[in-house]
Amino acid sequence: MVESIRLLRAARESAVKSRSAALVQLGGLIISAPQQLRDRLACRTTLRGKAALARRWRASTEELARPTHAAKFALRSIARRIDTLDAEIAGLDRRLEQLVRAAAPRTIELLGISTGHAGRLLVTAGQNIERLRGEAAFAALCGASPVPASSGKITRHRLNYGGDRQANRALHLIAVCRLRYCERTRAYARRRGAEGKTKPEIIRCLKRYIAREVYHALRADLAAIDPRPAIRDTTIICGAGPIGITRRRT
Incomplete structure (x- = not known):
């Protein structure tokens, strides 16, 4: 699908x-x-x-x-x-x-996510989302992972200009929507602004949190479409026995 x-x-x-x-x-x-x-x-x-x-x-x-x-x-x-x-x-x-x-009923129920945004993020994740190691890998794929940009005594992160830019745009639009309509998100933005964060930095943080939320929703949606067991949960040794291959002793 x-x-x-x-x-x-x-x-x-x-x-x-x-x-x-x-x-x-x-x-x-x-x-x-x-x-x-x-x-x-x-x-x-x-x-x-x-x-x-x-x-x-x-x-x-x-x-x-x-x-x-x-x-x-x-x-x-x-x-x-x-x-x-x-x-x-x-x-x-x-x-x-x-x-x-x-394909993604749970994902489109999240605040600020339209069917257009969900479709773009579905395409980025792919049918086999299990190939990604976790939500951090999905965030990096969407260009929403933080990039260290510290210098001297200053510790900070900058925007990530890599990844799928269309997926990053979808996350950006979701973040902007939540900043307008979600009181919890606005409170978070005020708190980070009081800490000295600029608006682009606040949106970068929001996109990272949204990527985590979307990853788990997409994984649940895709598991419902294709309920195969996760490949990474089955080791080579566990799969060797049923096909008659014995473990080599050294």
């Missing part, structure tokens, strides 16, 4: 990039379009609004040699492409939400 989520997320990310590129291209064409077309679009303040208006335009294919009709045709084409990509992204979101809710 995790592999299915990864594939659908890859398709969604591609569609989002294409939509962003189409919006940028639409804005560039509007700037260089004839004045009368710009005036018609002036009533809409956002690119999304301008795209919704341009999508309903009618352009004469017999008069495309005229710049006004060519610009109208091009703007309508890009606006309809944006609309198609919106529908594609919405469809992928619905299917991803179904898969993530089935």
Whole structure:
């Protein structure tokens, strides 16, 4: 199931990039379009609004040699492409939400974790989360583990710029959400701020705690999907007997 989520997320990310590129291209064409077309679009303040208006335009294919009709045709084409990509992204979101809710029910119950965040963290952890030694390894994989940056008599840690940056972004958004809506998190931030921690350092600490919480939730969710015994709990010696291999004495 995790592999299915990864594939659908890859398709969604591609569609989002294409939509962003189409919006940028639409804005560039509007700037260089004839004045009368710009005036018609002036009533809409956002690119999304301008795209919704341009999508309903009618352009004469017999008069495309005229710049006004060519610009109208091009703007309508890009606006309809944006609309198609919106529908594609919405469809992928619905299917991803179904898969993530089935794969990680415990994880999405945690405060501040949406199905999008849970899907990203599921892909980072992978189907076989047992390959990770523990929650510290998962935090390092997400770029949330502290990196020592002490100097002289100063003992401190800095941000970790390694790991999966998309998973790190998901942890960051979860931390920001909890800073806004969770009183316990706000109290923790005030306490660490009184100790001299800066806001980025406080968020770094929060991401580390969230990574620990998410790891245990993901492990429980993935164990329910694939209830195989943990590989690391079975030693080579324990597995040698049933297949007829005796331990060599030295």
